[in-house]
Amino acid sequence: MIKSRKKRSAYLWMALGILTIGAGWQWMAMLYGPLIVPSPSETLKAVFSLLSSLEGLADIYQTFYRCLIALLLLTITAVTAGMLAGFKPWLVQFLKPLNDILIAIPPVALTLLVIFLFGGGAVQTVAVAVALGFPLLYGATLTAVRSLDKDLLEMFRAYKISKTVQLWDGFLPAVIYAVLPNILLAAGLIVRLMVMAEIIVGMHKGIGPALSIARVHMATEELFAWLLIMAAAVLIIEGALLYLTKKHLMQWQAGR
Amino acid sequence: MLEFKNITKSFHNRIILHNISFRLENSRILAILGPSGIGKTTILRIAAGTLRPDSGEVYSDRQRVGFVFQEPRLLPWRTALANVTLVLKNNKALSGKQQAEKAAAMLKRLGLQGFAHYYPAQLSGGMRQRVAIARAFVLEPDLLLLDEPFSGLDLGLKSSLQQMLLELLAWHPADMLYVTHEPDDAVLLADQAIVLAGEPGRITAGMELDLPREQRDQPYLHAQAAKLTAILAGNQKSQRGSQKGSGQFS
Numbered sequence A: 001m002i003k004s005r006k007k008r009s010a011y012l013w014m015a016l017g018i019l020t021i022g023a024g025w026q027w028m029a030m031l032y033g034p035l036i037v038p039s040p041s042e043t044l045k046a047v048f049s050l051l052s053s054l055e056g057l058a059d060i061y062q063t064f065y066r067c068l069i070a071l072l073l074l075t076i077t078a079v080t081a082g083m084l085a086g087f088k089p090w091l092v093q094f095l096k097p098l099n100d101i102l103i104a105i106p107p108v109a110l111t112l113l114v115i116f117l118f119g120g121g122a123v124q125t126v127a128v129a130v131a132l133g134f135p136l137l138y139g140a141t142l143t144a145v146r147s148l149d150k151d152l153l154e155m156f157r158a159y160k161i162s163k164t165v166q167l168w169d170g171f172l173p174a175v176i177y178a179v180l181p182n183i184l185l186a187a188g189l190i191v192r193l194m195v196m197a198e199i200i201v202g203m204h205k206g207i208g209p210a211l212s213i214a215r216v217h218m219a220t221e222e223l224f225a226w227l228l229i230m231a232a233a234v235l236i237i238e239g240a241l242l243y244l245t246k247k248h249l250m251q252w253q254a255g256r
Numbered sequence B: 001m002l003e004f005k006n007i008t009k010s011f012h013n014r015i016i017l018h019n020i021s022f023r024l025e026n027s028r029i030l031a032i033l034g035p036s037g038i039g040k041t042t043i044l045r046i047a048a049g050t051l052r053p054d055s056g057e058v059y060s061d062r063q064r065v066g067f068v069f070q071e072p073r074l075l076p077w078r079t080a081l082a083n084v085t086l087v088l089k090n091n092k093a094l095s096g097k098q099q100a101e102k103a104a105a106m107l108k109r110l111g112l113q114g115f116a117h118y119y120p121a122q123l124s125g126g127m128r129q130r131v132a133i134a135r136a137f138v139l140e141p142d143l144l145l146l147d148e149p150f151s152g153l154d155l156g157l158k159s160s161l162q163q164m165l166l167e168l169l170a171w172h173p174a175d176m177l178y179v180t181h182e183p184d185d186a187v188l189l190a191d192q193a194i195v196l197a198g199e200p201g202r203i204t205a206g207m208e209l210d211l212p213r214e215q216r217d218q219p220y221l222h223a224q225a226a227k228l229t230a231i232l233a234g235n236q237k238s239q240r241g242s243q244k245g246s247g248q249f250s
């Protein structure tokens, strides 16, 4: 009961936050006029027309398809690299320069570099998102491996547990659960990077291209509608991933 | 059979254990007593083979080792049943289903039927400890290492767990090293006891309990516990005086 009341007040504050943004937005719209800042209601109308047009849906599908591929590739490469590096200290040193470059380099610069070297295309946008997301997940995995419970490792050795069982029942769960929040972060990061990469690479389909077309046509309500759709999509993806994992997590982390 | 011969172990140039020797015959229980930090857990780790001594030798013809650690050490993301099944996975003679059945039966023996699908975080401290004991026994170990398995449990739970341990031993005999700091617990279970003291830790006294466990009555237990308590107290006194330990016990 106490919990549900807490939850309700949390939702209330969130609703209040949304209302405040809406009110500020409405005020700006009235101040600048619909050509520069479309009102919330006009934007919502544009959202619905985008969502009910085949073209709009195709753009969304394209971008999120690329994001999904990028997230999968990123998770596999970064978690594998992080786990290997966790066990082989030389690999940490070997990967450090690359990791530092990826952290330091501005996303736009890397995208331009990729175009310069490999030309434009969908594969390149995915590569950019994976490369820029790598340090986040790699670092988190490395930390997770390093903070593995030494006592559990000794238990494995005392009971002569085979390496495969150790991997499946010990290392992988420990790492995945520790890295999970970062995978959620990476999902949001990838959506943002993807839209940027799509624009710079000059893709023809996707949310990025749709945004630049809207800008060229001065269709501000469409521009705003895309922003709204992206924000909602990131929230929905994170919420869904969280929901899928939380049920299981809450069970074994109960009372912590 | 398990034998330690002149085992020495140091951590960071500090000698912890010095010249430890003892011999444990088949299906016997050796209690190890001594103050906190003396090196009792270190002895168990050396016996389990998870820690290498600096010098000296360990002889053991034991294959399957069950280790109940000072803490439960369960996998938090696995249920009680999966935690017990874990140690059976090496046993290729059993199918996955047979392993799970065996583990479930062991949980039941420890009064945990109905909790097989609970995660460690959903169990009480005593229940977690029982899962750890089930994990050690399900292997049908021929060497059991118990590191203060009952500390932190209330008296009722402790004596019922001790009873269970005795039943399990009658059902499946094993060599056992039993670390405790309670003389009462030691004389209840052990066939022999050693006391560690000094810095570095060495064996300063030993004691045999020749009466079979089933024949030990309250007067006998009281007398033996008093004897062991006196040894422990004497140790403390002599420690304040000289640092010389008397050496070995076998």
Ligand SMILES: Nc1ncnc2c1ncn2[C@@H]1O[C@H](COP(=O)(O)OP(=O)(O)OP(=O)(O)O)[C@@H](O)[C@H]1O
Pocket: B011, B012, B016, B035, B036, B037, B038, B039, B040, B041, B042, B043, B070
């Ligand atoms: N991995 C380690 N690195 C450094 N020192 C250690 C390590 N393990 C144990 N020690 C030291 O060795 C000594 C003995 O430790 P041990 O855990 O064997 O004590 P114990 O007799 O089991 O104590 P307690 O009754 O408190 O459990 C302690 O002084 C401890 O600080």
Ligand SMILES: [Mg+2]
Pocket: B040, B041, B042, B070, B147
């Ligand atoms: Mg200890």
